[in-house]
Amino acid sequence: MAKAKSAYVCSECGAQTPRWQGQCPQCQAWNTLTETVLERGGGAAPSRFAALAGAASRLQPLSALQPREEPRIPTGIDEFDRVLGGGLVAGGVVLIGGDPGIGKSTLLLQALCHLAAAHPVVYVSGEESGEQVALRAQRLQLQAGELQLLAEINLERILDTLKTAAPRVAVIDSIQTVYSESLQSAPGSVGQVRECAAQLTRFAKQSGTTLILVGHVTKDGTLAGPRVLEHIVDTVLYFEGDNHSSFRLVRAFKNRFGAVNELGVFAMTDRGLRGVSNPSALFLSQHAEQVSGSCVLVTQEGTRPLLVEIQALVDGAQSPNPRRLSVGLEQTRLAMLLAVMHRHAGIVCFDQDVFVNAVGGVKITEPAADLAILLATVSSLRDRPLKQGLAVFGEVGLAGEIRPAPRGQERLKEAAKLGFDTAIVPKANMPRHPIEGMEIHAVERIDQALDVAKGLSE
Secondary structure: OOOOEEEEEEOOOOOEEOOOOOEOOOOOOEOOEEEEEEEEOOEEOOOOOHHHOOOOOOOOOHHHOOOOOOOOEOOOOHHHHHHHOOOEOOOOEEEEEOOOOOOHHHHHHHHHHHHOOOOOEEEEEOOOOHHHHHHHHHHOOOOOOOOEEEEOOEHHHHHHHHHHHOOOEEEEEOHHHOEOOOOOOOOOOHHHHHHHHHHHHHHHHHHOOEEEEEEOEOOOOOEOOOOHHHHHOOEEEEEEOOOOOOEEEEEEEEEOOOOOOOEEEEEEEOOEEEEOOOHHHHOOOOOOOOOOOEEEEEEEEOOEEEEEEEEEEEEEOOOOOOOEEEEOOOHHHHHHHHHHHHHHHOOOOOOEEEEEEEOOOOOOOOHHHHHHHHHHHHHHHHOOOOOOOEEEOOEEOOOOEEEOOOOHHHHHHHHHHOOOOEEEEEHHHOOOOOOOOOEEEEEOEHHHHHHHHHHHHO
16 A cells, blocks of 8 residues: 655645745745645545545535434533533544643543443553553542553554444544654644544544544643644533642533533542532632622533632732732733723722632633622722622623623522522623522612622621
C-alpha cells in the first residue's frame, strides 16, 4: 500500500507548499503551515469533515425524513449523565479536557468499568501502561473484569483493533499521544491531532461506536491542538476546579444531544469521583451569624439552578490606583458595575479596593449575578450584613435598570426549597402566583434594590 502524500497548508490563507517553511510564501504569515494528508494509496484522502457525510448523499425533502430518538447509554454516574444530556449516544464523539491530574482518566475508568458489565467497551491508553491502569482500578476497587484494555498510540493499529472488537463505547486517552503513519510530524502536532481525530470520528459515525477522546489543555486552560477539533466532535466537556480541593466541576461547552453549559459536581474520594446530589451546599458558607459583604445568588447552570454565595471585601486603597479583583466572576464587569452604582445610586468606591469572590471555586459567567455583586459590595462598604435568608438575582444595565433573568420561577423555587424566605428579583421575574414561604420584592432600578435591601436588614 502506497504511503499517503502530505503537504503543508497555511491556516490563514489556505496556500499549500510541499515542505514546511517558517513563513507562508502566499500571505507572509509566520508559523501557520501545518501538515495535512492529501491522498492515500488508492485515491483521495477523506476530508477532515468526511465523518459527517454518509455513504451516498442524495437530495430529499426534510419533511420526508423520520427522525428517531436513540436510546441513551447510562454511564452509571448520575452527574456525568446529567452533563452528557442523559447518557452517551451511539455514534457520538465526546471530547473531555482538563488540567493534568484533575480526574479525567479516573472518571472515565469508573464509567467504563460500570458499562463493561452490560456492553463491550475498550479503553485505549496512550499515556499509561496496562499495569498502571490496572493499578488504578485496583486502588479504586473497581470491578474491571470485562473491560478490554489496549496500550497503543499508533492510529492504524487502534482502528484495526476497534473494527475487530466492535465495542459499544471506546475511550482514547489521550488524542495528543496518537499518531498516524501517513504523517511524518510528531504526535501532538496540529496535523497529527487533526488527522487522527478525523479518522476516529469517521469510524464512530460509520460503526455506531460511542467514542470519548481525552484532550490536553494549554496553560490558558483551553484544549491544545487545532480549533477544528472542537468543531468535529459532538460534545465538549471541561473539568474545572482546584487540584488542591476535593471538588471537581464538569461543564458542557458544546453538546449536540443536550443542554449547553450543563454542570456536574463531583467530590474526589479514595474510591474515585462521586457525584454530589446537592451542589448548592458546597457554594454556601456556614456562618455562625450574618456577616457583611455576603450575598446569596441564585444562578442557572444549564438546566440546574444553583445557590452560590458571593463575597465582597471593600477596603481603603493603599495605592493611587485602587484594585478591582474578582475570582470566579468577570473582572471587567465588576469595574462596570461600580461605575453604574456611582452614577445611579450615588455610592462612591473610587478610593476603595474592591475584591469579589464566588465561594466554592465555581465560575459564573451569566449577567444575572450583577445584583448580588452590587449588594455584597454595598454591604461590605457599609459594614452592614444583609438579611438572613435573602436570595437575589438580576442583571444590571448601564442605565441603572434591573433586567430580567431567564427561568426566574425555577430559581425562586430552588431557593425556597433550600429554606430561603426572602428574594429580591427584577420586576419582570415576579411570579404570577405566590411561592409558599417566600416573600418576593420586585425592583426596577438599582437604587430601589439598595433601598429594599437596607430596609430588610434593619
